[in-house]
Amino acid sequence: MSFMSAVLPRSFYDRDTIAVARDLLGKVVVRELAGSRLSVKIVETEAYVGPHDKACHASRGMTERNKVMFGEPGHAYVYFIYGMYYCLNIVTERDGYPAAVLIRAGEPVEGESVMRELRKKARKREDLTSGPGKLCQAMGIDRALNGLDLCRKGPLYVEEGAGESFEIVSSKRIGVDYAGEYKDKPWRFYIRNSPFVSVAAGRAK
């Protein structure tokens, strides 16, 4: 049985994106899928802070793909990447300002057997959700959830979680070397020593 935990309200996301990215660590993403409850504790995030951030999809204006980022905070921005994978983001800041937090990795909490079924390639428990594409695959997250309001219970939402303490590490973001003066901004955050932090990124330090 899971502990009762509050769904994060819209006011949580209607704030500075970097603060939201840090504060999302330790929170719990819940996916209700075909009667199963799947959940992960967030262990790694990245902030994409607005139209001036050259790594942010919104930096080249609004398009059909990224329009959710320009809307109300607390909604899911899910996009398809590299022809094969999905990435889950949560929209932040006021309505009209395009920013979001990428959920890069999590630690399985509930529904691990279903996750293994959805990610047959995963050899070890650490491979289930240790990257943005892996996490979406393990939780059955795809474009159908793009734009969904995460501030109320439904197919996907975020809960407060247990509130354990941990140490936060920041580093440059992954895979944004094209972003000029923004490529080295320390806007990636992760829980120190978590084995579920994405491998490409390096775990400790």
Added chain:
DNA sequence: GTCGTGATAGCCT
């Protein structure tokens, strides 16, 4: 463990 590379298709110029 690290490194290199291929898969694969939507997105934007």
Added chain:
DNA sequence: GGCTATCACGACG
């Protein structure tokens, strides 16, 4: 037509 907020696999030793 080039690029991409990724991942898995094989070679190495």
